[in-house]
Amino acid sequence: MSRSRGQIIAAIRGLGAALLALVCAGGCVFQRGPAAWQTVPPSERDITAFATARQTVCGAFPAFYQTTQRAIITVGRRQFACDGFLTVSPAEGWHLALISMLGLVTDVRVRNNGTTEVLKVTPLFRQDWAREYVAQELRWLFTPPPELAPAGRLRDGRLALEAKSRVDGAKARYVCSADGSRWEELEVWDGPRRLFHAKVSGYRSFPGWPPAVPAEIELDAATHQLQVRTVAVASAASPAEEIP
Amino acid sequence: MNSQLEPQGWQGEARIGSAHPGCFARLETALVLGLMGLFASPLSAQPTNQAIVLLDQVALNAGRVESVFARFAQERHLSLFQEPLRSEGYLCFQKPGHLRWEVTQPYQSILVSDGKGVAQFERAYGQWKKLDLGLADAMQSVVAQIGAIMEGRYASQRRDYSVSATNTADGPVVTLMPQQPAMRKMMQAIELYLTPDFRGTRRVVLREQDGDFTDIRFSEQMAEPPLPAGTFDCNQPADLEQIRRSVQQHSGASPQNPVSK
Numbered sequence: 488m489s490r491s492r493g494q495i496i497a498a499i500r501g502l503g504a505a506l507l508a509l510v511c512a513g514g515c516v517f518q519r520g521p522a523a524w525q526t527v528p529p530s531e532r533d534i535t536a537f538a539t540a541r542q543t544v545c546g547a548f549p550a551f552y553q554t555t556q557r558a559i560i561t562v563g564r565r566q567f568a569c570d571g572f573l574t575v576s577p578a579e580g581w582h583l584a585l586i587s588m589l590g591l592v593t594d595v596r597v598r599n600n601g602t603t604e605v606l607k608v609t610p611l612f613r614q615d616w617a618r619e620y621v622a623q624e625l626r627w628l629f630t631p632p633p634e635l636a637p638a639g640r641l642r643d644g645r646l647a648l649e650a651k652s653r654v655d656g657a658k659a660r661y662v663c664s665a666d667g668s669r670w671e672e673l674e675v676w677d678g679p680r681r682l683f684h685a686k687v688s689g690y691r692s693f694p695g696w697p698p699a700v701p702a703e704i705e706l707d708a709a710t711h712q713l714q715v716r717t718v719a720v721a722s723a724a725s726p727a728e729e730i731p
Numbered sequence: 732m733n734s735q736l737e738p739q740g741w742q743g744e745a746r747i748g749s750a751h752p753g754c755f756a757r758l759e760t761a762l763v764l765g766l767m768g769l770f771a772s773p774l775s776a777q778p779t780n781q782a783i784v785l786l787d788q789v790a791l792n793a794g795r796v797e798s799v800f801a802r803f804a805q806e807r808h809l810s811l812f813q814e815p816l817r818s819e820g821y822l823c824f825q826k827p828g829h830l831r832w833e834v835t836q837p838y839q840s841i842l843v844s845d846g847k848g849v850a851q852f853e854r855a856y857g858q859w860k861k862l863d864l865g866l867a868d869a870m871q872s873v874v875a876q877i878g879a880i881m882e883g884r885y886a887s888q889r890r891d892y893s894v895s896a897t898n899t900a901d902g903p904v905v906t907l908m909p910q911q912p913a914m915r916k917m918m919q920a921i922e923l924y925l926t927p928d929f930r931g932t933r934r935v936v937l938r939e940q941d942g943d944f945t946d947i948r949f950s951e952q953m954a955e956p957p958l959p960a961g962t963f964d965c966n967q968p969a970d971l972e973q974i975r976r977s978v979q980q981h982s983g984a985s986p987q988n989p990v991s992k
Contacts, residue, residue: 557840557853562865565863588842588870589866594811716855
């Protein structure tokens with residue numbers, strides 16, 4: 488028995504070392520910066536489409552909500568399945584618990600002012616991972632900022648909207664369908680370094696929130712990949728109260 | 732040690748014969764411990780005299796059980812969240828060390844071991860996908876411990892837990908409390924709710940020190956079901972519906988086998 492315990496600890500340490508190496512490697516790989524995002528500046532005839540796109544992105548999720556997710560985290564070609572339990576509120580920010588068959592992975596709260604509190608630290612997930620990755624991904628993906636501004640049309644006709652974080656200066660670009668009715672992608676940059684790119688799809692309704700939400704998110708952060716499938720959504724507010 | 736059970740209660744355990752009292756207790760304990768990442772520790776107990784009788788019966792009967800099928804509903808209560816995280820699914824076990832823990836709601840996932848290795852499958856876009864499982868050694872240890880526990884070592888090695896038992900209207904409740912400080916930091920107690928006739932375990936609750944707890948309720952438990960080939964296949968596990976059909980046919984032919992509804 489004690490031998491298998493040692494093996495587990497060794498495995499966890501091995502994972503930690505692998506993750507650290509990947510993080511270091513990933514930090515050294517600078518990707519194309521925002522300057523490379525080629526767009527055609529928005530014109531007057533695009534006003535309606537951009538307004539629709541802004542409303543689509545900002546209204547993708549309720550303002551107050553609770554969601555259950557199934558997440559597959561891939562690091563170095565190894566995959567880890569977790570349950571995600573996320574609550575979001577304008578006042579409290581984001582609160583995420585990740586749970587695997589091996590127990591609680593992490594419990595993180597991210598305040599609106601950008602401060603991150605790791606409520607429970609476990610051997611499965613380092614505090615700095617929560618602060619560096621989870622916080623960014625939660626803030627941009629699950630509560631798009633209201634101050635989105637039109638950035639232009641991409642070559643394929645889709646609409647790009649941008650926002651800059653008041654917390655850390657990171658810049659995000661949300662990409663919507665040409666008519667603005669579907670949010671499809673998100674890229675977040677820290678200066679010249681792309682923090683992550685996410686594909687957003689799988690729009691569906693839930694009993695606790697009839698308006699369709701993007702239930703499938705595929706995220707590539709270079710150091711890790713994340714597949715998030717939303718399996719339940721509930722909101723205390725009605726959809727009519729939530730329109731931004 | 733606050734055992735309040737009457738001796739007759741433990742005699743009831745003895746009447747179970749070749750059924751599988753306590754096998755779920757062992758399995759559920761193992762699963763709950765697995766959720767806590769504590770499977771690396773040997774499971775044992777320091778019981779009262781009356782609890783010793785129970786554990787002896789558990790150990791005696793567990794060795795006779797070859798396979799089990801059951802439905803489960805699990806709630807993970809986190810003190811910092813108002814609502815619990817709920818899931819449900821089915822459990823299959825077969826000696827030696829074959830285990831399948833399949834979640835059917837709110838998503839579909841299979842953790843399976845054929846006794847030698849472990850695999851995990853996730854269903855998305857209508858298709859099953861096998862994961863390149865990380866921490867496979869740890870997961871295998873989880874499953875191996877479950878198998879070891881179900882084969883009786885849990886009840887025969889009694890060092891790390893104090894055991895208490897109370898009798899309730901719904902049946903006896905056995906509580907295991909970790910003795911080692913390191914384990915106590917993570918887990919306050921494991922409560923095993925047995926059926927009044929000791930023929931099965933209705934519920935397992937793992938209580939953590941900070942108020943969090945995991946509550947697993949079992950139903951439709953079946954001893955010695957005919958599990959189809961492929962139930963524990965780590966490359967292409969049999970479909971759950973095929974397993975359920977097989978078990979239901981068995982249930983119809985042998986109505987005495989179900990241990991709870």
